[in-house]
Amino acid sequence: MKKNWLAVLFCSGFISANAQYSWGNLPKVEEPVFKTDTFSILNYGGKSDGYTLNTRAISAAIIDCSRQGGGVVMIPAGLWLSGPIEMRSNVNLHLASGALLTFTTDKTKYPLVEGFYEGKRAARNQSPISGTGLTNIAITGKGVIDGNGDAWRAVGKSALTENEWKEKIRSGGVLKDDGKEWYPSEQFKQAKVENKSMLLVPGKELKDFEEMKDFLRPNLVVFTQCNKVLLEGVTLQNSAAWCIHPLMCENLILRDLLVKNPAYAQNGDGADIESCKFFLVEGCTFDVGDDAICIKSGKDEEGRKRGMPTQYGIVRNNLVYKAHGGFVIGSEMSGGANNIFVYDCNFMGTDKGLRFKSTRGRGGVVEKIYARNIYMKDIEQEAIFFDMYYFVKFATDGERNESPVVNEGTPIFRDMHFEKIVCNGAKKGIFIRGLPEMPVQNIRFTDCILTAEIGAELVDVDRIAFDMQELNPTKTDPVISINNGTNVRFGGLIFPSAFKTILKVTGERSKDIDMSHMGITKDSERIVITDGAPATAVLMD
Structure with a gap:
């Protein structure tokens, strides 16, 4: 007997029963x-x-x-x-x-x-x-x-053409000692090279920053x-x-x-709300x-003390060309964000499309984010991107800190719905990397069509639903890889038949990955379970 898919999503938390706003009841400004x-x-x-x-x-x-x-x-x-x-x-x-x-x-x-x-x-x-x-x-x-x-x-030499770089040098300013970066003044250079702080901490007054004014x-x-x-x-x-x-x-x-702003403009964000x-x-x-349209709410302890989430927002009918992200939340989101509706937007040539970023120490809850009818073309990296390791330098062996510690500095990203997201051209269709102690959770994809070199990669996730998702990887097998994912459900998935592996599952914490709606039998060679993942991690017909 087949399950009622909508009922499954509701009972398992994929659909919020108490959202303050919905598509039929948008915030009024x-x-x-x-x-x-x-x-x-x-x-x-x-x-x-x-x-x-x-x-x-x-x-x-x-x-x-x-x-x-x-x-x-x-x-x-x-x-x-x-x-x-x-x-x-x-x-x-x-x-x-x-x-x-x-x-x-x-x-x-x-x-x-x-x-x-x-x-x-x-x-x-x-x-x-x-x-x-x-x-x-x-x-x-x-x-x-x-x-x-x-x-x-400041501007790096690599960001300009040879003629632009020569013109920049002729305009004045000074160069970094290795000649690879231009600074508008010696004062700017000293502040940058010495990594001087601009923060107003106790004991610091505005007059104390005069010697680095050009840098501010x-x-x-x-x-x-x-x-x-x-x-x-x-x-x-x-x-x-x-x-x-x-x-x-x-x-x-x-x-x-x-x-x-010029593409080389450092911190050249469009709108930071x-x-x-x-x-x-x-x-x-x-x-x-x-970043083009970016949602923020303070950073780390100071942001949590402010306690003011960015909320009750509508983002619609916008066009984004060059940017590090079309619509972005984070990484300074320590006060949280919720009840934001993004729809009918086009992203063309951005580094990433829908971008969500944070790291340990931020804290904050980002939830009830809804996006639909987002059309992307020629995205340089990921079309849909979640990363809880923003600006973290991993050890040389590539291993991450797996310490399962949850505290006020643990960021939470949950309860989001992405519907009719279409992308033609990207490095990856979907990338989600949560924390071992706090997975990215309760994310639903409905009627999305993503054509990218790599289909989807999920790491440390919980309650992810693919409802009639079309992934068209153009280069890399498998279509989807999951590392330490739980409660991942495929209500429908369309993919190129030429790819040998549909799903690769790794990680000892992986379980309840439901492909029973896909008509795939347990002896299928197109499902690979390896690298410590339990043999029972994937549910099939």
Whole structure:
């Protein structure tokens, strides 16, 4: 008698019975509303000649607008140079079509401020655009915001063409002693080579970081503890570090943005949404030097103490070109993440597609993540990727620390559903590597079609369901390999008949791998059980 597959999934935990949101009940995000009063920066002495600093003009218009109850601060068409500017409540900073707002390369114009670096308090140069504790703010229009990031960033020789490298050297700066990396200044070089910390730990004040100021690259747009935030229509490009960093915000909308950074931009993320709730990212295009759309919530103990998960989010109708991941969670996710819906997105040429990363020490729970209708092409590495060993250097023999210790620093990734994920071209279709003491658990794949050199590789997983999955490996046998996996169920699997091995199971902890729905008999040579895995690990007809 055949089992009711949906009932099996529900009873074994593959379907959450108490999810706060569902596809039929998506989170609602409130949008800011502004008065129509307009304050042109021309009326405050603004000059679009490309060399006059307009910091005072833009700031005065923003302050005046906010004091009079809010409205629109207009930046007309033209080339506008500015130092860092601070937003105020009830202000919509609007860049008209043809407006190019570029930020000065004079680093003395950027005061040192208390900010955050990868979830921890740190000294930073003030961001070109920032705001803290504001309500009802926006950056809109069809103009361009350029952070002049090349003046701030290091770059490796291998990331540039020969002519680009020669041009970079001619621009000034200094080289690493081995000649393989370019730095914008000697101060930057010393901070990088000596691995100086930017963290604001007890006993450290901002003035203590003056000697490494050049090293403290600012994010382009940073909004902290703000409510009702809208970024719409503009191009944000060439940031010194991350492009968009909303931190501890509520009711956040990123809509119809073009976010660009050079492929060689170190830490050149598109949008890092950290400890925010009720957010929407839609209709945006990303082409960046690091993760494109990234979910974060603080790092290690500091993130756990903050205790603010990123939650109740929608990510839809976005296009990602170059990036280290199309949609990403981690690795700074110590406050957790939940109830996030990702759908109708295209990833083309990214390093990875859907990317989830963490490591021991982070802690945090990432759960109730749902993705469907994600279409990928020419992914350089994995289409779907989970790794709980992010930035861990393994021993030279390749063995991992198998210590089964669970504590507050143990990250948990669970309860996710991936539906109609299609990829044509990748190194691996699926890679999941959990921890021996905390497997990646309760992940369901439905109607996915993945064409990659390698089908799927699962390590330290529990309760993984493949429901009508089509894996088309093009090079490597087996179609699927499982090491120390438990409760892995195949409700349907389509694969190339030419491959000798469907499934290879290893590891003494492997058990309850159910292929009874596949019509494969126990004497099949297409199932290989080896390297310590029990002979009873795979259930077959």
